[in-house]
Amino acid sequence: MRRGRSNVILFVGLQGAGKTTTIAKFASYYSKRSWKVSMVCADTFRAGALDQLKQNATKLRIPFYGSYTEADPVAIAQEGVDQFRKDKYEVIIVDTSGRHKQSEGLLDEMQEIAQAVQPDNTVFVMDATQGQAVYDQAMGFREAVDVGAVVVTKLDGHAKGGGALSAVAATQSPIIFLGSGEHFDDFETFNASSFVNKLLGYSDMRGVMEDLQTFHDPKKQGELLERVQKGGDFTLRDLYSQFTNMISMGGMGKMMGNMMPGIPEYLVPKDGNDEATLRLKRFCIMMDSMTAAELDGKVNLQAYKKDPNAASRIKRIARGSGSTPLEVQLLLQTHMQFSSMTKNMSKMGSMDKGKQAQLQQQMRKNPSLINQRLNQMDPQVLQQMGGRDAVMKLLQGGANGAEAQQAAMAAMMGGAGGGGGGGMGGMPGMPQLPPGMDMQKMMQMAQQMGLGGGGGGFPGGFPGAGAGGFPGMPPNMDSFR
Template identity: 45%
Template structure:
């Protein structure tokens, strides 16, 4: 992915400078040149790149820095702030309100991924407690309604469309009126893809807009069009006057930096970016969080929100841990929760310092390993699942039976049980700590979000993670526990800790447990 490569290159340039034995102006200029080259190759506008170099130079004023100044921290912060400024449109997008109908209309070019993004956004709002629905007003493209219908059914979202009505204005108006009567809070209207030179389609777009009176019009842009995004977005802006943008396919080989920076130049807020093909692959865009993730500094707030939106019910598991217990079923539930969180690389991008250590780790391989562990648990009897695992030691034939039933090997079953023993031991040690933590969480219930996030950061640090945040997280940020986690996930073992196929489940689940409790996390915890 080009954006990941861009982040690595910028991070390397800053890290090389801050680790250099002599921090002089020549080395500083060399770093600026490396960053500028990386941005230019990612298709960021040359004018913006030149402005960034000038901004960093002006901010740092290297020759004027006193000897006592922390040059490394000043340089890191200047780079971070300059990058944020490039992608920050300095505009606030519309915020949907609960308890009223919010009509959101989608526009954009053909093939940008509008229909899929409509479903992703509907699912995103649904996960946050909104009553959402979809209206297909794309009567031009063959199969558009079928695609939206399949996506909506998969995501369990109500939808409206017609196979007989060919007038998109009528379909849009009827669908919106129907859902307004049914008191839906988020009504998303999908329209036909069009090109800025197609006058008839543009006129149709305006008619639909007049018919449904959307509170927000969102333009969907494919990251692969690079700097051409600016011209396209300006053309749509003049006609549809959209108030926000979603950039899709940022996971591809295209230079997505060009599209993001070009859109920022139009001063239109980017509200989300699409990071993959699955329904969960939609991330809220925040300039600070985006740059933070780009540079491997994580996005703690995004991670907490992501876990909260999944409504992971860990009430029973946390109750057992607080009592010093951890059954095989508890382990199986945690495995399922990890699977729900999406690709490991996406989760890693939100954890400070971890994305830069991902290397070429394969999400598919990690997913297969997790699934095999779940198959093993699913092949156990109710008694075995609710046990502490000792019955397998006393009767080894049980392992053979479970291996056959799950299509795995006896060795894999043994390794899973070894992992379980380690985690059960950890649960016993955590008994007192969990009780204190739950008391503290109860006291935090009425606290504001900032206090909850601060508590979340402290909890992560106690698990071996780094609160990171801010520019100080660049260049390593002190993440020994996460580094060892990635080493183990990559198959490196580490510290003699038993791991199944290279994945240290103890650390993975410890991390998930921490996330679930942060800021009023997983469902059922409060």
């Protein structure tokens, strides 16, 4: 899709595949990214279709078009698209009646709608729980209309969608999104390596990095890392900016769950998204109670144990934000961890690929250098990678996959490792491939289907989202007496 013009997206799919809900998620996704979005309900077959779309559109504050009196879906689609084109909406989403290939009348209707609105793309919504059984249906849709993309839904159920890949192949179209829940935020862009990782039980750091990159100004992030690289500080004001961006993303619990294991419970509690977001908001309220000098690091609040002035300031911040001094201390400890990770990421980002390869070679030849780096790693991260012996073997060439070595290097430098579709089979503690499943063949099949390859790291990445995720809970917190 291109900005500055009207992009008409026609959604088609089987009955009960979750098409109308998917349309709302699709609209929410682009609306959050500042696209001018609208929806048209051309489903006159299912009772309550317009009511459902209207309810979703109202929640999302997105304009919609539909009719309770007009029975011709082609006329409704044409009128709605014409109106939104006139109003210069960038994304015009058209909902159609759910159908199957045996419904010849409905397939003819779908073709008429496509001819009337001339969509820029036709999206086929597919239910992952149907697996390979949807193959024939997908072929029927492909023959009826020009399917240009696929959205796979209901990935939050017991089925994980592996068998559905053959059905996607029938459309000869790429998967663009995955739906995994009822909420509007349960919607993510598709990447072949991330999808395979989830099938195998691995984490999806790449998907998280894409979300973070979308909601962060790349220029500002680059300036931040460059400033820190030149010896500048990662201030509380910088931390505030990161937290507010994370809050604006929504779906905090889901986002954290996609990160590597080891996320501390005080930032990602078991209660879910609302509680996780609330914690970050509490931190932001505390920073709202700080002075400009405190936010910009001109006053050393970290010296509260020895400096009575800093201790007094923390008490003032606690009173002003309705918090306790202990909670403000927790914020300061979190800031220290984020600051450390940012500095490590700036160091990693300043190394070109040649220097990184040279350092890898030095580490393979010099175990003492590896031990030196291992001593600097977060113990939780080290444990997640299989322990000290596993990482030693990995960096010395004992495990499969160049991407795995790069990930280990990034972890040791405190940065965000590359995604990649490489093997992780040589690392103890990592889940093994199910019997009969060949990772290389799966990735080749995905590429043949136009689903893309493995993703890389996160250049100029998000401070604090390094290999170990968020900073751990400080072991000892001192309260004021």
